[in-house]
Each structure stands twice: as C-alpha cells, then as structure tokens.
Amino acid sequence: NRGPSTRSIYLGLACLSLALHLLLAVFCLSVLQTTCVLPTSSSSSIPRTDSRHNESVSHTASSSTASSSDKLPERTQNKEHRRLTANTLHHEADDTLREVTEKAKEPTGAAKTIQKVKGESKLEALFEHPLYNLPGPELQPDDWLLRLKNDEDIKDAESYDDMDWTSDVETYPPWLRFHLGISRWELYNRKDPNLAQLTHYLATQRILGAVQKTGGTQLKLLISFPNHGQALLKPMKQSRDTETDVNLFYFSDFERHNAEISAFHLDRLLGFNRIPPVVGRLMNVTADIREKTTDHKVSRTFFTSPAGNVCFYGQCEYYCSTEHPVCGRPHLLEVSLAAILPDLSLAPRRSWRSPWRRSYSRTKLAQWEKNPNYCDSVKQTPPYSQGTRLVDLIDMAVLDFLMSNMDRHHYETFEKFGNETFLLHLDNGRAFGRHSQDEPSILAPLQQCCRIRRSTLLRLRLLALPDFRLSDVMRESLAQDPLADAAPLLSEAHLSALDRRLAAVLQVVHTCQEKHTDVIHDDLDRYDQDIGGKFNS
Numbered sequence: 001n002r003g004p005s006t007r008s009i010y011l012g013l014a015c016l017s018l019a020l021h022l023l024l025a026v027f028c029l030s031v032l033q034t035t036c037v038l039p040t041s042s043s044s045s046i047p048r049t050d051s052r053h054n055e056s057v058s059h060t061a062s063s064s065t066a067s068s069s070d071k072l073p074e075r076t077q078n079k080e081h082r083r084l085t086a087n088t089l090h091h092e093a094d095d096t097l098r099e100v101t102e103k104a105k106e107p108t109g110a111a112k113t114i115q116k117v118k119g120e121s122k123l124e125a126l127f128e129h130p131l132y133n134l135p136g137p138e139l140q141p142d143d144w145l146l147r148l149k150n151d152e153d154i155k156d157a158e159s160y161d162d163m164d165w166t167s168d169v170e171t172y173p174p175w176l177r178f179h180l181g182i183s184r185w186e187l188y189n190r191k192d193p194n195l196a197q198l199t200h201y202l203a204t205q206r207i208l209g210a211v212q213k214t215g216g217t218q219l220k221l222l223i224s225f226p227n228h229g230q231a232l233l234k235p236m237k238q239s240r241d242t243e244t245d246v247n248l249f250y251f252s253d254f255e256r257h258n259a260e261i262s263a264f265h266l267d268r269l270l271g272f273n274r275i276p277p278v279v280g281r282l283m284n285v286t287a288d289i290r291e292k293t294t295d296h297k298v299s300r301t302f303f304t305s306p307a308g309n310v311c312f313y314g315q316c317e318y319y320c321s322t323e324h325p326v327c328g329r330p331h332l333l334e335v336s337l338a339a340i341l342p343d344l345s346l347a348p349r350r351s352w353r354s355p356w357r358r359s360y361s362r363t364k365l366a367q368w369e370k371n372p373n374y375c376d377s378v379k380q381t382p383p384y385s386q387g388t389r390l391v392d393l394i395d396m397a398v399l400d401f402l403m404s405n406m407d408r409h410h411y412e413t414f415e416k417f418g419n420e421t422f423l424l425h426l427d428n429g430r431a432f433g434r435h436s437q438d439e440p441s442i443l444a445p446l447q448q449c450c451r452i453r454r455s456t457l458l459r460l461r462l463l464a465l466p467d468f469r470l471s472d473v474m475r476e477s478l479a480q481d482p483l484a485d486a487a488p489l490l491s492e493a494h495l496s497a498l499d500r501r502l503a504a505v506l507q508v509v510h511t512c513q514e515k516h517t518d519v520i521h522d523d524l525d526r527y528d529q530d531i532g533g534k535f536n537s
C-alpha cells in the first residue's frame with residue numbers, strides 16, 4: 001500500500017532536484033557573465049602614436065613565451081607549453097600588472113628635474129630636430145619581430161590557434177610591450193611611452209631570483225621579476241672613475257656597469273636605437289642576490305670582506321675569484337640592468353663575426369691592421385656587398401670610437417629579418433675605460449672604407465654644434481638614470497672626451513671627402529625638404 005505514496009515522494013524529490021539544478025544553472029550563467037567574460041578585443045590592434053608606426057599593427061601571440069627564458073631548450077615550443085605560459089602570464093597579469101603600470105607612470109626624481117628646466121633643455125631640442133623625427137619606412141606585418149594575431153591570422157594560422165591572448169595590450173607588462181615593439185629597423189621607438197615604463201620597471205620591481213648568466217667571459221647575472229620580466233645584470237667592480245690600466249690589453253679590461261648604461265644613452269642620442277634599454281640600480285647584495293639565488297655557482301662564493309662588506313665572485317672565465325670580488329657597502333651595490341631580448345626560441349638571432357675584429361692576442365695583428373686596402377675585399381663579400389650592412393657596421397664603429405669600445409668582436413641580428421635589418425649593439429661593458437686617450441683604430445671601418453650614412457653624418461654634425469653639444473645632451477640624458485642621484489654616471493673628463501672624439505670622426509669624414517666622391521650613402525633623398533638645405537653634405 002505504501003507503493004503510491006513512496007512514488008509520489010520520489011516524484012516530489014525529483015522535481016525539487018530539477019528545480020534546484022535549474023536555479024543553479026541560472027545563477028552560474030549570471031555570475032559568469034559578469035566575472036568570467038574577458039574583453040573581446042583579444043586581437044586588438046595597437047594604435048601607435050608615432051608617425052613611423054601609424055598603421056595599425058597586430059602582433060602574434062607567440063611572444064607569450066618570451067618570458068620563459070634560457071631555461072628552455074631552443075625550439076621546444078610545443079602547443080602545450082605555449083598554452084601554459086600564456087595562461088600563467090594572464091593569471092599573474094591580473095593581480096600585479098595594474099600595480100606595475102600605475103607605478104611606472106610616476107616619473108623618477110631625475111626625470112622631474114629635467115622637466116623643470118624645459119625650454120632650456122638641449123636634449124629636448126635635439127629630439128625635436130627634424131633629423132630625429134624622420135618618418136621611417138612604412139612597416140609591413142613582416143617588419144615586426146613578434147606579432148599578436150589579428151583577425152586574418154585567427155582565420156588561417158593554425159600555429160597560433162591555442163593562444164589565449166585575451167587581455168588588453170595596455171595591461172601587458174613593460175618588458176612584453178618592449179618585445180612587441182621591436183621592428184626590422186630599430187629595437188625600440190624613442191617616442192614610445194613604454195620605454196620610460198620599462199626602465200622604471202627594471203629599476204624598481206621586486207627581485208625574485210638571480211642566477212648566473214652563461215655565455216661570455218665575465219660575471220653577469222640573470223635577474224627575474226614578477227610577471228616573468230628579466231634583466232641582465234652587470235655589477236660595479238671598480239669605482240666609476242678608475243681609468244683602465246695602460247698596461248692592460250683590451251681583452252683583459254674589466255666590464256663596467258656605468259659603461260652599459262652610458263652606451264644605451266649614447267646610442268639613443270646618435271639616433272640608432274640599437275641597444276636594449278639599460279638602467280642603473282642600487283641593489284642589496286644580501287637581500288636581492290644572496291637570499292634569492294638558487295644558483296650554487298653564485299651562493300657558494302659569498303663571503304664577508306675584512307672591511308665587513310658582503311662580497312661574492314661567482315664562477316666565470318675572467319675575474320671570478322676572491323682577488324676580484326664584487327662587494328656591497330656593506331650590502332649596497334651599484335649594478336646595470338639591461339632589458340632582456342625575446343627568448344631565442346621565439347626570436348632566434350644570428351651572431352656575426354666583425355670583419356674588423358681584433359686579434360685577441362698580445363702579439364698577432366689582424367688582417368685589417370696589415371692591409372690598407374682591406375675594405376675593398378669586405379665590400380665584395382656578402383652581406384657587406386649589398387644593402388646597408390657596411391654602413392651599419394660603420395655606424396657601430398662610430399659609436400664604439402666615441403665610447404672607446406675595442407671589444408666589438410661580434411654583433412647580432414634577428415634571424416627573422418634576414419640581411420635587411422639593423423645590427424644589435426650588445427655588450428658594451430668595456431666601453432668608457434679611458435678618457436685621456438682615444439683609440440683611432442676603432443674607426444678603421446670608416447677610415448678604410450670612406451663611407452657613411454648621410455643621416456648619421458648629419459646627426460654627428462648636429463651634435464658638434466654648441467646648441468646640441470654631445471657632452472651636454474649626454475650629461476642631461478644620463479641624469480635621468482636613478483644612479484645619477486649618487487654621482488654622475490660619466491665624469492666630466494669622459495664627457496669632454498666625447499666632444500673631442502666627435503670632432504675626430506668628422507675630421508676622418510672630411511679627409512675621405514677630399515679623396516673620394518662616393519663617401520655619403522644617401523638614405524635621406526626622400527626627406528630633403530624636411531631637413532632643408534641647412535646641412536649640405
């Protein structure tokens with residue numbers, strides 16, 4: 001008899017459960033709508049402020065793994081891995097990105113000072129000059145190193161199909177926006193507001209880790225920050241003004257943190273934009289390195305010096321010993337931090353041996369030192385026989401002569417761009433070693449080939465004028481670095497050496513022009529109206 005009543009109870013319960021499920025579903029839908037739906041602008045184009053970049057460009061999401069760094073074996077970017085890194089980035093992005101961007105908007109102390117003297121600023125005047133505002137070639141999609149996917153790509157590109165790039169480009173951390181801004185012709189756009197945010201990020205972010213960076217001969221660390229940001233650290237090893245010992249060969253010279261910082265500023269002042277942004281920072285050796293490192297090569301070399309300073313030396317080929325320690329005072333240490341380039345697995349680079357490489361021997365001379373017609377053979381050898389490679393190399397020689405860097409044995413390019421691209425000016429640690437002496441042999445490419453880009457020559461002439469004097473704009477530019485608060489990054493002696501060397505470069509060009517008619521590589525024929533007849537060459 002209990003059959004029908006039990007059945008009705010079961011029926012009632014089933015109805016109740018159904019109703020509850022329905023209620024739950026409705027609730028879930030409404031909640032998801034408000035919290036889980038991400039902006040639909042996943043493929044949003046980045047409107048670029050600079051006229052050079054005024055087309056709308058969308059970048060591929062492949063840059064997501066840029067953060068994954070050296071730990072990954074090259075070319076192991078399978079789909080699973082890419083999805084993982086993209087997702088991780090987004091999770092971290094949510095809570096820390098806003099903080100970073102907010103902080104980055106505050107100008108540093110030095111930047112504020114510069115703003116005050118607006119109107120008298122030679123640096124501002126320089127960057128307002130038409131020679132620093134030439135519209136570059138119009139950029140095609142292939143002219144970006146990394147691209148986010150745009151609608152077209154979504155339709156046809158299988159390789160990106162599992163990417164989950166849903167957040168707004170504006171919320172990407174500065175290092176990622178730096179990567180997305182690398183083009184065929186320059187590493188960064190001087191007017192990109194992200195540049196200041198990137199240096200601020202490197203100078204202020206909490207340090208999460210420090211390991212020794214492999215490759216090269218002297219000690220350097222790979223620093224990691226929140227949001228997968230990384231930097232290449234070079235420590236201060238000697239006082240800023242110590243001149244390189246005259247009996248030390250160029251290949252035995254110490255690397256200088258202030259040389260890395262100054263080289264970035266100089267390269268930017270020359271209008272090249274070919275050095276990754278570098279910023280100075282006062283770090284705590286104990287809290288930021290000793291307590292953070294997971295690298296035994298580093299941690300086991302820490303000690304306290306007789307003076308009570310915390311020191312370490314790491315493991316490397318040159319100067320990694322108790323006799324050459326890196327020491328805090330007692331904990332504080334000045335370092336340079338360079339923005340890290342996109343990971344090699346995403347943006348492979350090619351390393352080129354410089355035709356004017358030194359012999360790196362105490363006794364041997366290189367070919368270019370023995371043969372005055374050396375350039376004739378270089379001019380006939382690819383890639384120097386075509387395009388702009390030779391004048392690019394000469395630009396680099398001018399930069400190196402100005403800062404007296406004799407250590408340019410190699411240079412790198414991004415493989416993606418083939419031979420039609422700028423040259424990366426990495427590793428400037430051995431520059432600015434001596435101010436009392438110049439090294440004319442660094443100018444051998446210019447002097448032997450008698451060729452120079454017109455835009456480079458015109459900028460050099462501009463920097464020789466009192467209104468834009470190189471030493472003055474360099475002093476002003478370096479004052480923006482956080483370490484300038486402690487002491488100038490380059491002494492006055494180094495700054496005036498720049499003016500002296502600039503005059504020497506112009507003299508070499510002048511001598512060339514007396515002997516040859518094809519000295520100028522005219523890259524400005526399209527802009528002659530813009531720059532006027534003021535600078536005839």
Ligand SMILES: Nc1ncnc2c1ncn2[C@@H]1O[C@H](COP(=O)(O)OP(=O)(O)OP(=O)(O)O)[C@@H](O)[C@H]1O
Binds near residue numbers: 215427
């Ligand atoms: N900003 C950067 N981002 C990514 N990789 C970099 C960066 N700067 C340098 N590297 C890479 O690290 C390598 C070593 O750096 P660097 O040349 O500065 O060290 P080094 O000890 O001075 O080398 P060497 O002794 O060969 O002159 C470089 O060859 C380059 O490929």
Ligand SMILES: [Mn+2]
Binds near residue numbers: 427428429430
């Ligand atoms: Mn080096």
